[in-house]
Amino acid sequence: MTIALERRSLLRAAGALVLGFAVPLPAPRHAAAQANPPVRPPMTGGAGTLTAYLAIAPDGAITLYSPTTEMGQGTWTGHVAIVADELGADPGRIAVENPHPAAPYRRDVGAGPAMGSGGSWGVRYWYQPLREAAARARVALVGVAAERLGVPAAELRAEDHHVVHAASGRRLAFGDLAAAAAQRPLPESAALRPAAELKLIGRGLPRIDIPAKTHGGTIYSIDLKLPGMVYAYARVSPVFRAELDRFDAASAKAVPGVLDVVAIPGGAAVVATSMWAAMRGGRALDIAWKPTPHDTTTSADITAAMKDGLAQPQGAVSRNDGDVDAALRAASRVVEADYEVPFLSHTPLEPWNINVRIDGDRLEIWAPTQNQDRLLNRVVRETGWDREKIRLHTMLQGGGFGRRLYEDIPSAAVIVARAVGRPVKMFWTREDEIGQGWGRPAQMARLRAALDAQGKVTGLWVRTAGTSMNRDFNNFQGDLDASSVQTLNDTRYRTGAYRVDYVRRQAPVPSMPWRSVGATQNGFFMESFLDEVAQAAGKDPVALRRELLAHDPRALRVVNTAAEKAGWGTPLPAGRARGFAFVESYGSLCAQVAEVSMENGRPRVHRVVVALDCGSQVLPDGVRSQVEGGVIQGISTAMGEKLEIAEGRVQNANFDGYHVLRTDEAPTLIETHVIESGERMGGVGEPPVPPITPALANAVSALVGRRIRKLPIADALG
Amino acid sequence: MPVNLTVNGRRHTLDIDPEMPLLWALREALDLTGTKYGCGIAQCGACTVLVDGTAIRSCVTPVSALDGQEVTTIEGLHPENRHVLQQAWIEEQVPQCGYCQSGQILAAAALLTAIPKPTDADIDSAMVGNLCRCGTYPRIRAAIKRAAGTGA
Ligand code: FES
Ligand code: FES
Numbered sequence: 001m002t003i004a005l006e007r008r009s010l011l012r013a014a015g016a017l018v019l020g021f022a023v024p025l026p027a028p029r030h031a032a033a034q035a036n037p038p039v040r041p042p043m044t045g046g047a048g049t050l051t052a053y054l055a056i057a058p059d060g061a062i063t064l065y066s067p068t069t070e071m072g073q074g075t076w077t078g079h080v081a082i083v084a085d086e087l088g089a090d091p092g093r094i095a096v097e098n099p100h101p102a103a104p105y106r107r108d109v110g111a112g113p114a115m116g117s118g119g120s121w122g123v124r125y126w127y128q129p130l131r132e133a134a135a136r137a138r139v140a141l142v143g144v145a146a147e148r149l150g151v152p153a154a155e156l157r158a159e160d161h162h163v164v165h166a167a168s169g170r171r172l173a174f175g176d177l178a179a180a181a182a183q184r185p186l187p188e189s190a191a192l193r194p195a196a197e198l199k200l201i202g203r204g205l206p207r208i209d210i211p212a213k214t215h216g217g218t219i220y221s222i223d224l225k226l227p228g229m230v231y232a233y234a235r236v237s238p239v240f241r242a243e244l245d246r247f248d249a250a251s252a253k254a255v256p257g258v259l260d261v262v263a264i265p266g267g268a269a270v271v272a273t274s275m276w277a278a279m280r281g282g283r284a285l286d287i288a289w290k291p292t293p294h295d296t297t298t299s300a301d302i303t304a305a306m307k308d309g310l311a312q313p314q315g316a317v318s319r320n321d322g323d324v325d326a327a328l329r330a331a332s333r334v335v336e337a338d339y340e341v342p343f344l345s346h347t348p349l350e351p352w353n354i355n356v357r358i359d360g361d362r363l364e365i366w367a368p369t370q371n372q373d374r375l376l377n378r379v380v381r382e383t384g385w386d387r388e389k390i391r392l393h394t395m396l397q398g399g400g401f402g403r404r405l406y407e408d409i410p411s412a413a414v415i416v417a418r419a420v421g422r423p424v425k426m427f428w429t430r431e432d433e434i435g436q437g438w439g440r441p442a443q444m445a446r447l448r449a450a451l452d453a454q455g456k457v458t459g460l461w462v463r464t465a466g467t468s469m470n471r472d473f474n475n476f477q478g479d480l481d482a483s484s485v486q487t488l489n490d491t492r493y494r495t496g497a498y499r500v501d502y503v504r505r506q507a508p509v510p511s512m513p514w515r516s517v518g519a520t521q522n523g524f525f526m527e528s529f530l531d532e533v534a535q536a537a538g539k540d541p542v543a544l545r546r547e548l549l550a551h552d553p554r555a556l557r558v559v560n561t562a563a564e565k566a567g568w569g570t571p572l573p574a575g576r577a578r579g580f581a582f583v584e585s586y587g588s589l590c591a592q593v594a595e596v597s598m599e600n601g602r603p604r605v606h607r608v609v610v611a612l613d614c615g616s617q618v619l620p621d622g623v624r625s626q627v628e629g630g631v632i633q634g635i636s637t638a639m640g641e642k643l644e645i646a647e648g649r650v651q652n653a654n655f656d657g658y659h660v661l662r663t664d665e666a667p668t669l670i671e672t673h674v675i676e677s678g679e680r681m682g683g684v685g686e687p688p689v690p691p692i693t694p695a696l697a698n699a700v701s702a703l704v705g706r707r708i709r710k711l712p713i714a715d716a717l718g
Numbered sequence: 719m720p721v722n723l724t725v726n727g728r729r730h731t732l733d734i735d736p737e738m739p740l741l742w743a744l745r746e747a748l749d750l751t752g753t754k755y756g757c758g759i760a761q762c763g764a765c766t767v768l769v770d771g772t773a774i775r776s777c778v779t780p781v782s783a784l785d786g787q788e789v790t791t792i793e794g795l796h797p798e799n800r801h802v803l804q805q806a807w808i809e810e811q812v813p814q815c816g817y818c819q820s821g822q823i824l825a826a827a828a829l830l831t832a833i834p835k836p837t838d839a840d841i842d843s844a845m846v847g848n849l850c851r852c853g854t855y856p857r858i859r860a861a862i863k864r865a866a867g868t869g870a
Contacts, residue, residue: 214807349764668838
């Protein structure tokens with residue numbers, strides 16, 4: 001990992017932003033915006049720009065340029081805590097902004113440098129670079145103070161937004177030092193503060209974005225208004241990926257407020273004076289799309305294709321230890337089962353929208369994106385716009401869960417803005433948000449375990465089959481999509497001979513990463529099946545995991561913590577059962593126990609106990625919040641979420657048919673036990689999701705006396 | 719045809735289509751964007767506002783139905799944004815993305831007006847119409863109880 005911190009290149013990066021777009025951005029005109037301006041020009045004048053990440057104004061106000069998108073996962077507050085601690089700043093005087101993509105804000109996690117937020121990297125990746133940047137800025141401030149006070153730097157301390165000389169009691173404010181510090185080269189490196197001096201990291205800080213979210217003060221992308229803005233509803237084909245055949249603009253223009261109808265890739269944009277008028281016009285629009293090869297596709301077709309994949313003699317092999325075939329032949333007992341999960345929608349509560357404004361050869365974009373470079377690349381590719389002349393403003397967003405890694409029709413917004421000559425907000429409705437697909441792919445698995453006469457596992461073969469997410473999302477052309485074998489491929493379990501392979505069976509439903517990606521379905525497959533194996537071997541499910549992890553103290557600790565805190569093995573009231581699961585993903589190990597009963601034929605989750613080893617944590621309450629949200633989202637998928645496909649399209653494209661968990665079915669008790677093992681910092685946003693689904697399904701299986709092998713559970717129970 | 723609308727104590731006469739749902743009148747005619755569009759079919763609660771103290775779904779309520787009634791949006795819940803529920807929401811660190819939270823808070827406000835000390839079952843029935851995709855339900859429940867003085 002190299003983060004360019006050279007002052008010169010940073011200033012150039014910052015300068016490009018400032019100089020290329022010297023025109024001040026307009027303040028949105030609504031009243032609510034006044035307390036919370038969503039868009040400010042970056043700090044200019046170079047006065048207090050200490051690193052690419054930090055600028056300090058003369059009044060002491062610090063701007064932190066966070067490379068991550070704030071979607072509610074709390075990384076902005078995490079970054080404030082990191083910087084404030086290392087710098088010695090008052091966290092209350094740090095404001096956070098998203099910068100335009102530039103080298104210092106790009107992370108490289110294996111696919112080349114890019115600015116974006118995914119893979120639960122937001123804190124674990126930026127922890128070190130931000131601490132180092134803050135440490136270097138601190139040393140620079142102390143250096144200026146040493147000169148002004150005529151004392152050695154070693155006698156000075158940075159604390160409470162000042163550089164302090166304890167011996168003489170003199171203090172210089174950061175704001176008074178910043179301009180001079182910015183004029184000189186930053187030190188090449190600086191020692192980080194010792195752990196004993198840290199006040200926020202590991203202890204926490206109230207989330208900086210929460211107060212505005214309690215009074216409607218947050219300006220999301222959908223709320224942004226630019227002077228002269230028009231609103232374009234993107235009417236796109238409900239049948240996946242169909243091309244536009246024809247439309248009759250007059251049919252929409254008859255609706256009051258509709259100004260124009262503009263052809264866009266995949267459909268037509270109905271442009272109007274308000275979102276409501278644009279939606280009404282969109283509904284009124286007479287439009288038709290060309291036939292596709294999948295015009296009659298149903299969920300049953302997709303399942304049949306996956307079953308065919310399971311039955312293939314050969315798959316693309318991702319792991320092959322020992323001789324699984326021999327182990328299965330020699331087994332005194334073979335356990336075998338097929339599992340299935342459906343297509344899921346992320347369905348963040350803010351539907352997709354994007355704002356663009358063209359001014360001569362300049363293009364400004366305001367978007368709720370978690371994948372900044374990818375969005376820009378697509379706009380450049382599809383419109384030919386000069387990348388240097390584009391400015392991207394990342395908006396706070398109403399949920400992501402991976403969905404905003406994809407950029408929906410950004411070029412269409414540019415096409416419309418060009419056609420109508422005005423700033424445009426392009427958007428679509430909930431039905432499009434769910435109906436366009438781009439969710440978690442459906443997948444099946446066939447698992448076969450070999451047991452010897454003592455009930456010991458001597459071999460395991462996991463075959464997965466289904467859509468390659470990366471083929472849709474990244475145009476991956478190989479046979480082995482890593483996401484389809486994610487967490488299976490690098491499991492900590494020792495099962496003797498072990499084979500993992502995958503057969504691709506592409507469905508027409510577009511797919512992409514969904515919070516914790518392949519770990520959700522594969523965690524469900526593996527952890528449900530291990531309960532079946534335990535049952536066949538006459539073992540306790542947790543005891544079986546302990547046996548398979550006997551060589552791994554770190555994993556054992558996580559398993560044992562969850563089991564002990566949940567009272568695993570202790571008696572429960574009649575009609576209740578516990579289910580267990582353990583899944584490692586995104587650098588963290590997570591075990592969960594769900595305590596469940598059946599009420600009116602539906603599972604009722606009373607209590608969830610979570611043990612999470614994420615190495616170390618910055619914001620303990622932030623971690624808890626992510627665990628709770630992840631557990632509830634996982635329960636939601638297990639209980640009732642699935643895309644129903646018929647006639648090549650989604651049949652349940654709004655919340656009346658796509659069942660997101662509601663408060664009456666959410667557990668009131670989610671206990672989080674974080675294990676600070678001191679291992680490398682792991683992710684937190686995604687790792688809590690995968691274990692809950694199998695933990696819940698295992699409990700339900702115990703309660704109803706038959707295995708839940710197909711999600712959602714509502715369907716499996718019939 | 720002009721439509722009369724009283725929002726957060728201010729009376730407006732708006733030149734809008736009487737069929738326009740209140741949600742869009744608030745967001746587009748009055749620039750009160752704290753009220754959110756989530757589904758448009760009364761399924762998610764993101765658009766919840768108070769009409770004479772009762773929580774309603776503004777996405778399916780035409781403005782013409784509201785003449786003579788008092789609409790309260792999240793922006794008008796408290797003059798300094800310090801309603802007991804707003805404070806409890808901060809204390810309990812409830813919001814994640816925050817998109818659902820205006821609706822959640824207003825639904826909770828209506829609940830506490832009707833039932834000052836709600837039970838869990840009361841909370842379930844008052845809040846079941848408000849989806850939170852981020853899964854903040856346990857914290858919402860805790861914040862309601864804190865505001866009601868019934869918290870653990
Ligand atoms: S937008 Fe009104 S209930 Fe969803
Ligand atoms: S906080 Fe994100 S939808 Fe509720």
